[in-house]
Amino acid sequence: SQTIHQWPATLVQPVGSPLSLECTVEGTSNPNLYWYRQAAGRGLQLLFYSVGIGQISSEVPQNLSASRPQDRQFILSSKKLLLSDSGFYLCAWSVGLSGKNEQYFGPGTRLTVT
Amino acid sequence: AQSVTQLGSHVSVSEGALVLLRCNYSSSVPPYLFWYVQYPNQGLQLLLKYTSAATLVKGINGFEAEFKKSETSFHLTKPSAHMSDAAEYFCAVSAPLNFGNEKLTFGTGTRLTIIP
Numbered sequence: 001s002q003t004i005h006q007w008p009a010t011l012v013q014p015v016g017s018p019l020s021l022e023c024t025v026e027g028t029s030n031p032n033l034y035w036y037r038q039a040a041g042r043g044l045q046l047l048f049y050s051v052g053i054g055q056i057s058s059e060v061p062q063n064l065s066a067s068r069p070q071d072r073q074f075i076l077s078s079k080k081l082l083l084s085d086s087g088f089y090l091c092a093w094s095v096g097l098s099g100k101n102e103q104y105f106g107p108g109t110r111l112t113v114t
Numbered sequence: 115a116q117s118v119t120q121l122g123s124h125v126s127v128s129e130g131a132l133v134l135l136r137c138n139y140s141s142s143v144p145p146y147l148f149w150y151v152q153y154p155n156q157g158l159q160l161l162l163k164y165t166s167a168a169t170l171v172k173g174i175n176g177f178e179a180e181f182k183k184s185e186t187s188f189h190l191t192k193p194s195a196h197m198s199d200a201a202e203y204f205c206a207v208s209a210p211l212n213f214g215n216e217k218l219t220f221g222t223g224t225r226l227t228i229i230p
Contacts, residue, residue: 043204043222044158090157100146100165100208103218105157 002027006091006106014114019064019078021109023091026072031093033074034103035066038088050074086113116141116207120221128229133177133192135224137205140186146208147188148218149179153201161203164188175199200228 003026013019025031035047046059048066056066063082067075074091088110092103121136139145146165150158162173169181175198179190188205205221 044220046217049217088155092158100163102148102160102163105150105159107157108155110155 002093002104004091004093004104004106006089006109008109009107010110010112012112012114013081015083016080019076019081019085019111021076021089021091021111023074023076023106024072025074025093028072028093028095030071031095033068034092034094035074035076036090036092038090038108039086044090048076081113083113086111116145116219118147118205118207118219118221120203120205120224122224123222124225124227126227126229127195129197130194133190133195133199133226135190135203135205135226137179137188137190137221138186139188139205139207141207147179147181148206148208149173149177149188149190150204150206150220151175151201152204152223158204161190195228197228197230200226202226 005024007022033050036044037047038044048056048058050056050068053068053071064076064078088108090108091106094101094103117140119138127133144166148163149161151161152158161177162171162179164171164181172178177190177192179188181188202223202225204223206218208218
């Protein structure tokens, strides 16, 4: 069966520090991968998605970046965090080329920028 | 572009009462629609999805939703609320992206509170 992991689960970082969040998927090949941010009371905002290794599409311009160094690994990074980067970050995966296919979400990372 | 609107950011129902969470969509093409549930500090879990087959879709935990094209709605219901249903619920619509990928556009969520 497929599983998705995110780490760390929680993170407290000072403003201006770098960030690296990791997401890995097991039990499937060539998944589509997604990074979302969830701010309180604002639903889910799609940040990045990837359809393959090295292929990254950005949905919202910001000081975050994403990379996909391996088929089932998706990394979210920042060189200098802002207070507004605080939130709950969710990684998700899906398969197939049809919009019928649901996304499966990881457990999330709670990021607090102080 | 696709979008969804969830009416009511907070809904409270008594234990045993009917749960009704509203979702209206906007789409220029036949949509695929989803309901997800999120428990505190957890990821999202799929409840059910509509993919143009039967308009009444049954999901997990006793939830169901009916696709009504004439009303552009996809409301989520459960006949009898349970304390364990307390969570946040998200409606989502899919839209095609480049390379055949799909993107989910989420509503802002409805927090469901169950009154003992």
